[in-house]
Amino acid sequence: MKNSRTMSAKKKFAGVGIPMSDPNQPMKPPAKVPYKRIATEEAWITPEILNGYRELIRKKAADAGFLSLWGVFVKRGGILLDRLLDMGETRIKDMDATGIDVQLLLLTAPGVQVFSAGKAGSLAAASNDQLAEAIRKYPKRFAGLAAIAPQSPGTAAKELERGVKKLGLKGAVINSHTKGEYLDSPKFWEIFEAAESLNVPIYIHPQTPSPDMVQPFVKRGLDTAIMGFGVEVALHTLAIITSGALDRFPKLKIVIGHGGEGLPYWLYRIDYMQEYNRQAFRPKLKMLPSDYMKRNIYITTSGLPWAPAITMAQSVLGMDRVLYAMDYPYQYRVEEVTMTDKFPISAANKKKLFQKNAEKVFSL
Ligand code: CA
Numbered sequence: 001m002k003n004s005r006t007m008s009a010k011k012k013f014a015g016v017g018i019p020m021s022d023p024n025q026p027m028k029p030p031a032k033v034p035y036k037r038i039a040t041e042e043a044w045i046t047p048e049i050l051n052g053y054r055e056l057i058r059k060k061a062a063d064a065g066f067l068s069l070w071g072v073f074v075k076r077g078g079i080l081l082d083r084l085l086d087m088g089e090t091r092i093k094d095m096d097a098t099g100i101d102v103q104l105l106l107l108t109a110p111g112v113q114v115f116s117a118g119k120a121g122s123l124a125a126a127s128n129d130q131l132a133e134a135i136r137k138y139p140k141r142f143a144g145l146a147a148i149a150p151q152s153p154g155t156a157a158k159e160l161e162r163g164v165k166k167l168g169l170k171g172a173v174i175n176s177h178t179k180g181e182y183l184d185s186p187k188f189w190e191i192f193e194a195a196e197s198l199n200v201p202i203y204i205h206p207q208t209p210s211p212d213m214v215q216p217f218v219k220r221g222l223d224t225a226i227m228g229f230g231v232e233v234a235l236h237t238l239a240i241i242t243s244g245a246l247d248r249f250p251k252l253k254i255v256i257g258h259g260g261e262g263l264p265y266w267l268y269r270i271d272y273m274q275e276y277n278r279q280a281f282r283p284k285l286k287m288l289p290s291d292y293m294k295r296n297i298y299i300t301t302s303g304l305p306w307a308p309a310i311t312m313a314q315s316v317l318g319m320d321r322v323l324y325a326m327d328y329p330y331q332y333r334v335e336e337v338t339m340t341d342k343f344p345i346s347a348a349n350k351k352k353l354f355q356k357n358a359e360k361v362f363s364l
Pocket of ligand 1: 302327330
């Protein structure tokens with residue numbers, strides 16, 4: 001009896017999960033494929049920002065979500081932090097081991113958004129210089145998004161422009177809320193204006209939910225990637241859509257990860273309910289939420305190499321709107337790649353998923 005229960009628990013895990021190989025042991029690279037694997041949500045950090053995080057943790061001078069997440073990472077230390085910091089041969093070796101041709105690099109969450117405005121702005125600029133340097137060294141293997149500090153929207157817009165025009169970066173990453181504030185507030189829209197006129201996307205990457213909603217998650221250990229991240233970015237994306245920002249900036253491109261953070265699954269209900277739930281202070285939208293999802297939003301597969309979820313998202317958003325991502329080094333496994341290689345879609349659509357869509361959205 002005991003045995004059969006253990007067996008069925010194992011089977012159930014194998015049905016939805018990734019077999020847990022050890023990414024610190026030598027891996028057999030995946031089979032060669034007729035497309036480039038471009039991974040579009042790959043994380044890195046600078047030593048200066050990591051030191052800044054250590055200081056915030058020591059002084060308990062940040063929100064509960066940050067202290068919970070980075071408190072654990074910093075305490076644990078080791079190979080995760082080593083991998084985030086490495087922008088050279090170790091990272092390239094890890095890419096080779098999993099068949100990744102190109103990494104699009106994003107300053108890891110919460111980026112500079114936990115710091116004061118002045119410090120955040122200078123750390124963002126310095127990190128963009130370092131990122132550009134790494135890309136110059138490995139132009140065929142790395143591309144990247146600029147880090148910006150939404151704490152000062154005007155400075156952030158200028159840094160985005162510098163990142164794109166002077167440093168060759170391909171857009172910006174914003175790690176969801178900035179000290180509890182979301183981009184649906186018009187005070188941030190200079191950033192949207194800059195991104196739209198530069199024709200580059202903004203990647204809204206998760207961080208732990210904002211202070212107003214994080215407590216019930218932290219208490220239960222659900223504040224990070226298990227659920228809190230997805231809830232946070234789903235809220236953020238819907239907030240932008242329902243704010244009317246995408247009527248004001250119709251060509252703005254926004255990218256979200258993790259299979260669209262649940263939104264593709266909910267689209268019917270979101271469309272059905274949005275008029276009924278509309279608040280007096282929210283503008284009347286020109287289109288349905290699903291129309292904005294299909295016009296302005298791109299999603300990546302980061303951390304979700306799972307065919308049922310991703311093919312569902314492709315079926316409602318379209319094959320051109322879903323891009324491959326691994327989520328290195330957080331979800332660094334060769335099985336992550338092979339599971340995605342095996343998705344039940346045509347060869348042409350697989351090439352879109354792994355290569356063509358990324359080349360188009362990020363102008364690679
Ligand atoms: Ca990530």
